[in-house]
Amino acid sequence: MKSHAVILDGSLSANAGADRLLTSVVDQLDAMTWTSEVLPLRDLSMAPCTGCFGCWIVTPGECVIADQGRDVARQIVTSDLTVYLTPIQFGGYSYVLKRAIDRSIPIISPYFRRVGGEVHHTRRYRRYPSIVAFGFRSSEASEEDAIFETLVARNAINMHAPRNAVAVLDPGVEADIDRRVRETLEEVIGR
Amino acid sequence: MTATRHVLLLIGSPKGLNAGNSSRLGKAVVEPLEALGWRTESLHLHAAIGSQETLDQLMEAIDSADLIVLSMPLYVDSLPAPVIEALYRVAQHRDGMTSRSKPRFISLVNCGFVDPWQNAGAQRMVQQFCKRANLEWAGSLSLGMGGNTNTSIREAISLIVESAQREQPVPPRVTELTRKRVMPPLLYVLGGNHIWRREARKNGLRRRDLKAQPYKRAT
Ligand SMILES: Cc1cc2nc3c(=O)[nH]c(=O)nc-3n(C[C@H](O)[C@H](O)[C@H](O)COP(=O)(O)O)c2cc1C
Numbered sequence: 413m414k415s416h417a418v419i420l421d422g423s424l425s426a427n428a429g430a431d432r433l434l435t436s437v438v439d440q441l442d443a444m445t446w447t448s449e450v451l452p453l454r455d456l457s458m459a460p461c462t463g464c465f466g467c468w469i470v471t472p473g474e475c476v477i478a479d480q481g482r483d484v485a486r487q488i489v490t491s492d493l494t495v496y497l498t499p500i501q502f503g504g505y506s507y508v509l510k511r512a513i514d515r516s517i518p519i520i521s522p523y524f525r526r527v528g529g530e531v532h533h534t535r536r537y538r539r540y541p542s543i544v545a546f547g548f549r550s551s552e553a554s555e556e557d558a559i560f561e562t563l564v565a566r567n568a569i570n571m572h573a574p575r576n577a578v579a580v581l582d583p584g585v586e587a588d589i590d591r592r593v594r595e596t597l598e599e600v601i602g603r
Numbered sequence: 604m605t606a607t608r609h610v611l612l613l614i615g616s617p618k619g620l621n622a623g624n625s626s627r628l629g630k631a632v633v634e635p636l637e638a639l640g641w642r643t644e645s646l647h648l649h650a651a652i653g654s655q656e657t658l659d660q661l662m663e664a665i666d667s668a669d670l671i672v673l674s675m676p677l678y679v680d681s682l683p684a685p686v687i688e689a690l691y692r693v694a695q696h697r698d699g700m701t702s703r704s705k706p707r708f709i710s711l712v713n714c715g716f717v718d719p720w721q722n723a724g725a726q727r728m729v730q731q732f733c734k735r736a737n738l739e740w741a742g743s744l745s746l747g748m749g750g751n752t753n754t755s756i757r758e759a760i761s762l763i764v765e766s767a768q769r770e771q772p773v774p775p776r777v778t779e780l781t782r783k784r785v786m787p788p789l790l791y792v793l794g795g796n797h798i799w800r801r802e803a804r805k806n807g808l809r810r811r812d813l814k815a816q817p818y819k820r821a822t
Contacts, residue, residue, distance in 0.1 A: 461684070473818065510684035
């Protein structure tokens with residue numbers, strides 16, 4: 413079976429930069445013989461997490477809110493790779509992408525364990541997808557780029573991602589988007 | 604006589620103004636200021652993004668505050684989605700408003716894990732927000748274990764109140780007082796895991812139910 417990627421499109425509105433990036437990610441995955449599915453998050457009906465922990469102690473493994481947030485969580489954990497595509501907001505994800513990420517904690521276990529001198533959660537599943545994040549901005553490099561890179565690495569620990577990679581780019585001026593995308597994907601899914 | 608100062612408390616937890624750890628911590632900072640004669644106002648960010656009317660109310664409160672205190676939980680190493688949305692709207696609203704007043708901004712973040720430093724990335728994001736929204740970053744408080752307090756943390760909170768009263772940034776001593784975990788990690792792991800089992804049992808679940816795999820792969 414082919415490996416499968418889920419692409420979480422966290423852009424706030426239709427725009428040329430995000431579209432170019434999205435097309436490139438789909439094409440590059442295809443060239444690497446991966447299947448992929450794009451989830452246009454801003455068009456899905458998904459309430460924000462209410463912080464109730466019902467997904468851990470009421471209906472373990474599934475959010476108590478019956479909307480598309482459940483489908484997104486399922487698609488993430490059954491993929492081999494999850495790609496985040498997001499405008500960078502204050503060094504983090506867009507609120508559209510973040511809503512989906514907040515709703516994805518059902519896929520991990522409530523139980524705690526110690527990892528590298530810190531506390532994190534144990535796994536619920538044997539396998540988890542790697543994470544590749546593409547953060548885009550239409551401005552110069554800033555402190556926000558480094559914050560973004562750290563965030564992705566931190567998420568990879570909490571979400572049990574075996575590998576992770578990050579690229580920050582401005583699709584408006586990037587000379588060779590396809591090459592940047594391919595190289596970033598290859599950091600994680602290799603050849 | 605100076606004019607009455609105005610502190611705006613923003614709660615960034617879905618649990619709202621009157622429940623949860625963020626509300627408790629926010630009040631621990633704002634209520635002493637009220638006792639010192641400040642006028643206080645509290646807004647729930649999840650509600651504020653609900654309509655144009657509530658958004659306008661949020662902008663007005665921000666523009667007229669002397670001090671803003673944001674209190675929120677850490678969600679997946681970052682800010683809860685509705686908080687990002689609210690801050691994004693505020694930054695849009697205040698973009699280019701350099702002539703306006705520049706309220707000071709204090710950020711309180713609490714996380715579930717026992718390690719207070721896991722909030723560091725979220726604090727950096729709030730700092731970037733302040734830059735973009737033309738607000739004066741005055742410092743932060745990062746707490747682990749749901750913002751459980753001890754003597755040092757209570758002292759840190761009084762220092763934050765004092766610094767706000769004197770219109771000064773949060774002193775570095777606050778970081779020193781709150782750097783350490785409130786309990787050893789092993790104890791936290793054992794105690795925490797016990798609490799999950801107990802809570803699940805109250806919901807009629809058995810121990811193995813907590814490990815359910817509803818989205819298990821077919822292969
Ligand atoms: C969706 C979600 C994500 C969370 N992510 C983290 C996390 O990354 N690290 C952490 O230490 N705690 C995390 N927590 C725990 C909360 O930060 C913690 O329970 C907090 O005290 C809740 O504050 P509140 O009562 O004000 O809502 C998360 C909780 C939820 C519901």
